[in-house]
Amino acid sequence: MAVDIDVPAWDFKNKHVDGNIFKAGRDFISSESILICAGRPEFVDTVDLTAIGVVENASLVQNKQLNQLYEIGSRLAYIVPGRVFTQVGLSRVLFNGPSLLKAITWYTNRYKSDAGDQGNRQMAGSPFDKKGPSHDDPEDDGHFYINLYSDFFNRPLGLCLILRDSEDDSYGGAYMENCYIENHQLQIAAAQTVIMENANLRCTNIIPLSAEELGDIGGGGTTPTYPD
DSSP states (O other), X not given: OOOOOOGGGOOTTTSOSSTTTTTSSOOXXXXXXXXXXXXXXXXXXXXXXXXXXXXXXXXXXXXXXXXXXXXXXXXOEEEEEEEEEEEEXXXXXXXXXXXXXXXXXXXXXXXXXXXXXXXXXXXXXXXXXXXXXXXXXXXOOOSOOOXXXXXXXXXXXXXXEEXXXXXXXXXEEEEEEEEEEEEEEEEXXXXXXXXXXXXXXXXXXXEEEOTTTTTTBSTTSBOOBOOO
16 A cells, blocks of 8 residues: 655664554465456356366466657657456366366356267367276266367356455455466476476456455355366
8 A cells, every 4th residue: 555655754774664564454465365266258246166276376467568659859759558468377286186177167167068068078179088987977077188179178268366365354356257278288207296287378358356246255155166
């Protein structure tokens, strides 16, 4: 929070810049109180969300095009703002459960009956394993989604970032709409104890969420679902 300060009275050796921080109940926000969820391609509410666990790293990057113009007869420049490109990065541990690509697309697969059509599981365009341990079960599409070439991944998805402070009070959040998976990486090394997956996504829009909109999530309110 910005504060008014008497610059001549600034005492960097003995005082903080903003002496009000942490005196009015403000608390740190750390990675342990942040939740990443997948949901509808476009924001409706915070009820239907799928929590994504064992994420080790996450990033949200926004880049705006800026065109700097000069004119003959002046040294000064004009800056014309352009479009904004938004990218999301996720790094997640691979375990005996839903892989990263399945976890972030689970909502789409759950609510779109034709999203993971079991009749196409033997086709080259299938997003999941063709002959997994339970391939005889028509209701089981396996945990390992790896084929980004599949038309399944041409469907948009939504990602939600929920932030709380160390006192479990809602701080705010953001909903990334119409996300598409741009690339996927599976990192394997002989000295690694665990295997990591990385995915980068592009989204068309970010919806800021207020603390009031997120107040019912957790804490006895709405509980996000988890992929099987």
